[in-house]
Amino acid sequence: MxxxxxxxxxxxxxxxxxxxxxxxxxxxxxxxxIWMLSASFKPxxxxxxxxxxxxxxxxxxxxxxxxxxxxTALGFGTFFWNSFVVSVGAVIGNVISxxxxxxxxxxxxxxxxxxxxxxxxxTVMLPYHAIVVPQYIxxxxxxxxxxxxxxxxxxxxxxDAFFIFLMVQFMRALPRELDEAAKMxxxxxxxxxxxxxxxxxxxxxxxxxxxxxxWTWSDFFSQxxxxxxxxxxxxxxxxxxxxxxxxxxxxxxxxxxxxxxLIPIFGFFLAFQRLLTEGISTTGMKG
Amino acid sequence: xxxxQVQASQRGxxxxxxxxxHKLPLAVRENLxxxxxxLPWFIGLFALTLGPMLGSLYLSFTRYDLLSAPQWIxxxxxxxxxxxxxxxxxxxxxxxxxxxxxxxxxxxxxxxALALNRGLRGLGIYRAVYYVPSLLGGSVAIAILWRQIFGQxxxxxxxxxxxxxxxxxSWVANPDTSVYTLIILAAWQFGSPxxxxxxxxxxxxxxxxxxxxxxxxxxxNKFFHITLPLxxxxxxxxxxxxxxxxxxxxxPAFIVSSGSGGPYDSTLFYTLYIYQQGFGYFHMGYASAMxxxxxxxxxxxxxxxFTSSRFWVFYQDER
Numbered sequence: 001m002x003x004x005x006x007x008x009x010x011x012x013x014x015x016x017x018x019x020x021x022x023x024x025x026x027x028x029x030x031x032x033x034i035w036m037l038s039a040s041f042k043p044x045x046x047x048x049x050x051x052x053x054x055x056x057x058x059x060x061x062x063x064x065x066x067x068x069x070x071x072t073a074l075g076f077g078t079f080f081w082n083s084f085v086v087s088v089g090a091v092i093g094n095v096i097s098x099x100x101x102x103x104x105x106x107x108x109x110x111x112x113x114x115x116x117x118x119x120x121x122x123t124v125m126l127p128y129h130a131i132v133v134p135q136y137i138x139x140x141x142x143x144x145x146x147x148x149x150x151x152x153x154x155x156x157x158x159x160d161a162f163f164i165f166l167m168v169q170f171m172r173a174l175p176r177e178l179d180e181a182a183k184m185x186x187x188x189x190x191x192x193x194x195x196x197x198x199x200x201x202x203x204x205x206x207x208x209x210x211x212x213x214x215w216t217w218s219d220f221f222s223q224x225x226x227x228x229x230x231x232x233x234x235x236x237x238x239x240x241x242x243x244x245x246x247x248x249x250x251x252x253x254x255x256x257x258x259x260x261x262l263i264p265i266f267g268f269f270l271a272f273q274r275l276l277t278e279g280i281s282t283t284g285m286k287g
Numbered sequence: 288x289x290x291x292q293v294q295a296s297q298r299g300x301x302x303x304x305x306x307x308x309h310k311l312p313l314a315v316r317e318n319l320x321x322x323x324x325x326l327p328w329f330i331g332l333f334a335l336t337l338g339p340m341l342g343s344l345y346l347s348f349t350r351y352d353l354l355s356a357p358q359w360i361x362x363x364x365x366x367x368x369x370x371x372x373x374x375x376x377x378x379x380x381x382x383x384x385x386x387x388x389x390x391x392x393x394x395x396x397x398x399x400a401l402a403l404n405r406g407l408r409g410l411g412i413y414r415a416v417y418y419v420p421s422l423l424g425g426s427v428a429i430a431i432l433w434r435q436i437f438g439q440x441x442x443x444x445x446x447x448x449x450x451x452x453x454x455x456x457s458w459v460a461n462p463d464t465s466v467y468t469l470i471i472l473a474a475w476q477f478g479s480p481x482x483x484x485x486x487x488x489x490x491x492x493x494x495x496x497x498x499x500x501x502x503x504x505x506x507x508n509k510f511f512h513i514t515l516p517l518x519x520x521x522x523x524x525x526x527x528x529x530x531x532x533x534x535x536x537x538x539p540a541f542i543v544s545s546g547s548g549g550p551y552d553s554t555l556f557y558t559l560y561i562y563q564q565g566f567g568y569f570h571m572g573y574a575s576a577m578x579x580x581x582x583x584x585x586x587x588x589x590x591x592x593f594t595s596s597r598f599w600v601f602y603q604d605e606r
Binding site: 015018019021022025026029030031032033035036048051097100101103104105108109110111116119120123125126127128129130131132133134135136137138140154156157158159164188189190193214215217218219220221224225235236239240243244251254255257258259261262265266269273276277 | 318320321322324325327328330331332334335336338339340342343346353399402403405407408409413414415416417418419420422423425426427428429431432433434435436440442445475482531534535537538541542545546558561562565566571574575578579581582585589
């Protein structure tokens with residue numbers, strides 16, 4: 001093994017200069033989001049006239065008007081709940097199905113394994129647009145349009161091959177002796193999975209769960225296609241409807257709801273920051 | 288491939304005695320469990336991936352509006368593309384977007400990763416702040432924000448007004464600039480390739496730089512002769528990933544243009560046009576044909592990246 005060393009600068013630029021550049025860059029990066037946060041607390045008529053980041057006049061009105069803008073009984077609560085159901089369903093589906101498939105690829109004898117594995121990797125790269133039309137026709141013919149099923153059931157069928165790959169890599173690295181020891185104790189492949197492999201794979205399962213949640217929460221295309229009535233809209237689709245229905249007349253409410261929709265993602269980021277950044281670095285996720 | 292089989296047969300031999308208790312031969316039984324675990328994936332693969340792929344290939348040769356049965360029209364959908372001005376617009380816009388956003392994003396990611404890889408204090412904080420846009424960026428909320436930032440009264444024009452540049456119109460409503468706002472949005476999300484670069488840079492042994500330093504190499508020499516070659520596998524990986532992602536971008540163009548791809552088709556991403564044809568006009572046959580053309584374009588680009596990688600990607604263990 002190579003020893004781990006933080007590479008020191010070949011030539012020492014003044015570090016202060018780098019820090020200044022990085023801080024300016026970070027401020028520029030975050031400025032738009034902070035500006036939207038601030039704008040969501042400004043009175044409608046001050047959003048573009050009050051350039052300061054700290055609102056001269058502080059109001060929660062936008063949150064109230066935005067929450068009720070689309071006229072559903074529970075306001076945006078409906079869409080938050082729908083997004084939550086879809087995202088949690090996707091997480092459960094992905095964690096169960098991808099871990100099962102990954103276990104078979106990583107630890108079980110399988111005829112034609114290389115063939116299946118290659119096929120699995122091939123689907124990682126497959127653009128969703130190449131299959132969406134027939135999928136739509138299929139789901140329409142079994143009456144699933146306007147339900148959450150087209151968004152959740154595929155996850156139970158391990159269609160997110162990327163996470164299978166992630167877990168295969170993780171499970172392959174677990175020591176082989178575990179299998180032998182478990183066999184000695186009379187443990188079959190199913191119990192080995194449930195009692196040994198799955199508990200040891202917790203980091204990979206958690207990474208999968210978090211990324212599935214975040215990606216499903218902000219996914220737009222499939223939700224736009226499969227959900228057509230207001231009551232079952234998820235947040236992204238509801239935000240788009242809000243944008244189209246009010247046009248440019250209600251920025252305040254739009255910003256307020258946009259900010260609310262980002263909070264779960266941001267919360268996950270704060271809670272699992274290390275896991276997320278390391279997950280990306282070690283597996284090369286698109287993130 | 289063969290090691291897997293050898294392992295399987297070895298294990299089979301070990302458990303030979305035990306197997307006599309069961310009626311099925313061990314090899315079959317062990318395979319059975321494996322295939323049982325694969326079952327959900329098989330159903331998904333055939334019903335939701337391969338089946339639909341073949342389905343869309345078939346539909347691409349038909350005219351189909353969901354109401355009446357598909358009608359076979361041969362290659363008409365494909366030949367229609369060449370005279371479809373909007374299709375050509377979509378190709379052009381997507382090409383501009385892919386060829387500008389991917390290199391820009393990767394360049395920024397590499398630059399920031401290089402700056403961060405200097406044993407700075409507060410690395411964790413910088414890493415986090417630069418990474419956040421990657422997580423948020425694909426959402427509808429950020430696309431809505433982008434629409435306002437580059438609007439007539441948006442913060443970009445406000446900032447320019449402070450510099451004394453007044454009276455600029457909306458950047459998203461101007462067909463000459465609208466696609467560039469989306470390219471900037473893509474570049475803004477450089478966080479995840481940055482993290483991957485950072486991980487790659489950490490793997491470069493420090494001794495290499497020391498040795499080069501003793502030989503009197505300057506920072507530019509070191510960058511071009513050590514960092515870049517040793518990082519090339521990671522650059523390649525990021526390039527392929529971002530290329531495939533950029534071809535499929537949809538949400539920002541849809542939100543910024545209210546689904547129209549306008550003004551004057553200047554933000555008509557390829558995927559947005561597929562959506563309009565398929566789910567706006569219900570031209571399912573034409574949309575399927577376009578989807579297959581996209582699939583082939585992406586496959587060609589991936590293949591070109593892989594073949595060209597022989598000439599510019601440098602693997603240490605090959606030496």
